Amino acid sequence: MSDATATSGPVGDDLFRGYKIGAVYDEMFESPGRPRPHYQALHRRLQSLTPEDCRRRKAMTDLSMRQDGVGFTVYRQEEGIERVWPMDPVPRIIPAAEWETLERGLVQRLTALNLFLKDVYHDQLILRDGVVDPRLIFEGTYFRREFMGATVPRDIYIHVCGTDLIRDADGRYFVLEDNGRTPSGVSYMLQNRQVLKRVFPQIFNQYDVRATEDYPAALLDVLKHIAPGGRPDPTVVLLSPGMYNSAYFEHTFLAQRMGVELVEGRDLVVDQNRVFMRTTLGRARVDVIYRRIDDDYLDPLTFRPDSTLGVPGLVNAYRAGHVALANSIGTGIADDKGVYPFVPDMIRYYLKQDPVLPNVETFRPLVPSHMSHILANLDKLVVKTVNESGGYGMLIGPASTAAQRAEFAAAVRARPRDFIAQPTIALSQHPTFVDGRLEGRHVDLRPFVLCGEKIVVVPGGLTRVALPRGSLVVNSSQGGGSKDTWVLAR
Amino acid sequence: MLSRVADALFWMSRYLERAEHVARLLDVCFHLELDLHGVLAGPHELQWTSLAAILQQQMPEQTQAAASPQAAITHWLTFDLENPGSIMSCVSRARANARSVRGTINSGMWRELNMLHIQLSDPGFSRQAVESPHEYYQAVERGSCLFQGVCDAPLNHDEGWQFIQLGKHLERAEKTLRILDIQYHLLHDLDSPEDLPLANLLWGAVLRSCRAYEAYQRIYVGRIEPEHVVEFLLLHPHFPRSARYCLQSASDALAAIEGLAPGRKLSEADRELGLVLGELRYRELEQIMTGDLHEFLGGLQKQCGLVSRALQRRYSLR
Numbered sequence: 001m002s003d004a005t006a007t008s009g010p011v012g013d014d015l016f017r018g019y020k021i022g023a024v025y026d027e028m029f030e031s032p033g034r035p036r037p038h039y040q041a042l043h044r045r046l047q048s049l050t051p052e053d054c055r056r057r058k059a060m061t062d063l064s065m066r067q068d069g070v071g072f073t074v075y076r077q078e079e080g081i082e083r084v085w086p087m088d089p090v091p092r093i094i095p096a097a098e099w100e101t102l103e104r105g106l107v108q109r110l111t112a113l114n115l116f117l118k119d120v121y122h123d124q125l126i127l128r129d130g131v132v133d134p135r136l137i138f139e140g141t142y143f144r145r146e147f148m149g150a151t152v153p154r155d156i157y158i159h160v161c162g163t164d165l166i167r168d169a170d171g172r173y174f175v176l177e178d179n180g181r182t183p184s185g186v187s188y189m190l191q192n193r194q195v196l197k198r199v200f201p202q203i204f205n206q207y208d209v210r211a212t213e214d215y216p217a218a219l220l221d222v223l224k225h226i227a228p229g230g231r232p233d234p235t236v237v238l239l240s241p242g243m244y245n246s247a248y249f250e251h252t253f254l255a256q257r258m259g260v261e262l263v264e265g266r267d268l269v270v271d272q273n274r275v276f277m278r279t280t281l282g283r284a285r286v287d288v289i290y291r292r293i294d295d296d297y298l299d300p301l302t303f304r305p306d307s308t309l310g311v312p313g314l315v316n317a318y319r320a321g322h323v324a325l326a327n328s329i330g331t332g333i334a335d336d337k338g339v340y341p342f343v344p345d346m347i348r349y350y351l352k353q354d355p356v357l358p359n360v361e362t363f364r365p366l367v368p369s370h371m372s373h374i375l376a377n378l379d380k381l382v383v384k385t386v387n388e389s390g391g392y393g394m395l396i397g398p399a400s401t402a403a404q405r406a407e408f409a410a411a412v413r414a415r416p417r418d419f420i421a422q423p424t425i426a427l428s429q430h431p432t433f434v435d436g437r438l439e440g441r442h443v444d445l446r447p448f449v450l451c452g453e454k455i456v457v458v459p460g461g462l463t464r465v466a467l468p469r470g471s472l473v474v475n476s477s478q479g480g481g482s483k484d485t486w487v488l489a490r
Numbered sequence: 491m492l493s494r495v496a497d498a499l500f501w502m503s504r505y506l507e508r509a510e511h512v513a514r515l516l517d518v519c520f521h522l523e524l525d526l527h528g529v530l531a532g533p534h535e536l537q538w539t540s541l542a543a544i545l546q547q548q549m550p551e552q553t554q555a556a557a558s559p560q561a562a563i564t565h566w567l568t569f570d571l572e573n574p575g576s577i578m579s580c581v582s583r584a585r586a587n588a589r590s591v592r593g594t595i596n597s598g599m600w601r602e603l604n605m606l607h608i609q610l611s612d613p614g615f616s617r618q619a620v621e622s623p624h625e626y627y628q629a630v631e632r633g634s635c636l637f638q639g640v641c642d643a644p645l646n647h648d649e650g651w652q653f654i655q656l657g658k659h660l661e662r663a664e665k666t667l668r669i670l671d672i673q674y675h676l677l678h679d680l681d682s683p684e685d686l687p688l689a690n691l692l693w694g695a696v697l698r699s700c701r702a703y704e705a706y707q708r709i710y711v712g713r714i715e716p717e718h719v720v721e722f723l724l725l726h727p728h729f730p731r732s733a734r735y736c737l738q739s740a741s742d743a744l745a746a747i748e749g750l751a752p753g754r755k756l757s758e759a760d761r762e763l764g765l766v767l768g769e770l771r772y773r774e775l776e777q778i779m780t781g782d783l784h785e786f787l788g789g790l791q792k793q794c795g796l797v798s799r800a801l802q803r804r805y806s807l808r
Binding site: 066067068069238242243248249251252253255256261262263264266267277278279280281 | 491492493494495496586589590591592593594597600601604605608649747805
């Protein structure tokens with residue numbers, strides 16, 4: 001998207017001076033100078049600020065994040081480069097009715113994904129009935145054949161799901177991807193609210209913002225729900241790869257808020273299919289593990305033998321039913337980008353319902369007609385490698401060179417299973433503090449969905465914002481920031 | 491409590507205490523330097539070089555040979571990350587340990603430690619170490635005090651807290667013993683009448699190095715007597731930085747930790763700690779002063795080392 005197509009015009013003579021509404025959906029303005037109803041109070045408040053206020057709030061936000069040590073880490077030796085993930089103090093607002101639809105769609109989607117995982121690791125009816133191409137499953141990197149036939153507590157595979165949503169130019173929400181392995185970001189959702197209340201308390205006055213505080217307690221409920229044998233007071237731990245992991249802040253944050261022990265692989269030992277942690281008083285039994293380590297590193301006896309982060313024997317203890325894991329093993333086949341196009345079909349197949357939230361239109365090179373469409377339109381499409389995330393392994397057609405397109409064309413022909421292609425969708429934009437005034441920046445939304453006794457969506461989510469002008473990439477590793485996300489009570 | 495967590499809490503606490511000691515020693519040295527000019531002519535390098543002995547760090551050759559030993563030593567003890575005993579090294583390590591157990595400690599503790607680290611790493615503030623050393627070293631002490639405050643107030647005095655206390659008191663005891671050992675050796679023959687003003691100044695600095703000057707003055711009136719200093723820093727039962735008090739507190743913390751184990755037996759660490767504490771509780775001052783003090787203090791320090799090693803064996807991983 002470039003500003004050349006923008007219908008620009010001044011929308012105010014204050015912090016909004018020169019604010020441009022491009023060809024994309026603007027979260028705040030329906031047209032230049034006219035904020036949407038749920039943004040009007042915030043808009044008035046922002047208009048009353050001076051550039052100095054704006055700089056000061058931004059500086060307070062940064063300081064607050066830095067002092068709390070909120071951030072992700074790039075480590076070299078002992079002294080690490082710790083980067084604070086920038087937070088923008090202008091909140092994103094979602095009206096109650098809009099949220100109600102999102103919530104319904106997210107619950108529906110996770111219900112179907114869990115049914116799919118149970119099916120795919122047992123009877124494989126969906127493959128037999130020809131709804132999903134079996135090759136997609138068996139050739140999927142994240143399909144764990146070691147796990148076929150295993151029973152998991154309460155038939156729940158994905159307990160925590162982070163679903164990425166985007167909006168097109170008309171403001172319609174689409175699911176861009178599901179994150180059903182070890183999604184992160186929820187600590188930022190919670191931390192952003194704390195920080196905003198500290199630096200910008202006045203703007204809360206005119207809104208009834210639903211609290212997100214309950215997330216850790218809700219997560220703990222989910223973890224207790226899956227305790228082996230329904231044990232009433234299970235010992236729950238959070239298994240982290242340790243302080244060198246980029247999401248380490250989140251691990252400590254959640255462990256602390258839930259009041260559970262944060263453990264590393266070296267703290268755990270498996271003895272006769274039971275899991276114990278090493279304590280100052282000897283071994284202590286562990287019942288439920290919220291693991292933030294990928295399948296590959298979880299257990300060197302089952303998966304990667306060179307992993308030093310995992311716990312030898314953990315997978316067998318899990319299969320034997322003596323310990324519960326969240327998320328379960330092998331959930332990656334459900335958020336595989338190659339399987340993603342079939343999620344609406346799964347919803348119809350298992351639930352006999354129409355999907356509430358649509359997918360982004362997706363072309364699969366395995367289908368001959370799609371293949372020819374992809375090759376003919378590489379300059380318009382986004383081509384994604386199915387096994388990569390974090391904005392890596394992508395071709396953004398409109399911004400690509402002929403050489404890059406040729407490279408991808410060859411790769412797509414050679415390994416059709418490994419790619420998908422989607423139309424380039426310009427994400428919606430949101431006013432964001434930039435150098436003492438407000439400019440539109442692209443945003444997405446990752447709500448967090450929990451599946452225990454029932455499925456719960458915490459009212460809010462992580463709004464990621466692409467800070468460089470015109471950028472569509474919101475990932476923290478690529479210049480992204482975040483915003484507090486308000487879901488209104490009415 | 492996870493053994494790994496216990497270990498990290500112990501070292502977090504020790505490293506911060508160590509940083510505070512280095513800061514105080516440097517602060518005292520700077521003040522003393524200014525006072526000494528009026529009493530004693532010539533360069534006063536000895537008090538600076540004695541710091542390396544107290545901190546048991548091998549000074550690099552270029553620091554020893556520097557044109558201005560004071561500036562070189564100050565830099566080496568404050569900023570040099572190659573020196574494991576420098577303030578920055580210690581604060582960084584305390585913070586790294588705290589970071590590895592962020593899920594266990596309260597958020598205030600992490601915040602104070604993180605803010606101290608941010609402050610000390612700030613280039614603008616670092617200049618204070620040269621321009622206004624007192625302000626810089628005070629910041630370290632204040633950071634340590636704030637940390638202890640948030641650690642004591644909102645944290646349950648549970649096993650984790652006891653490990654923090656254990657680390658702090660063992661570190662303090664060792665530093666007090668070390669300061670006394672080195673300084674007594676340097677100062678004990680300053681006993682002629684014309685040396686008295688100088689001796690008073692230097693012994694005052696020794697007390698200040700242990701944050702003991704005011705407490706001492708409330709008990710002993712008049713010029714500072716070496717024998718009183720020894721008694722106060724070594725044997726006083728209630729002064730919180732005397733070796734006896736620190737080791738007693740360490741012993742209490744250890745008893746609280748080990749008392750939790752079912753059917754406990756006296757552990758090796760417990761026994762070693764009891765032995766060193768016995769020396770301080772039951773030995774007569776006169777007996778200590780007439781014997782070889784250096785040897786006596788050396789023995790106590792060695793014994794403290796045994797306590798630390800026994801703790802490592804008992805509680806560290808695997």
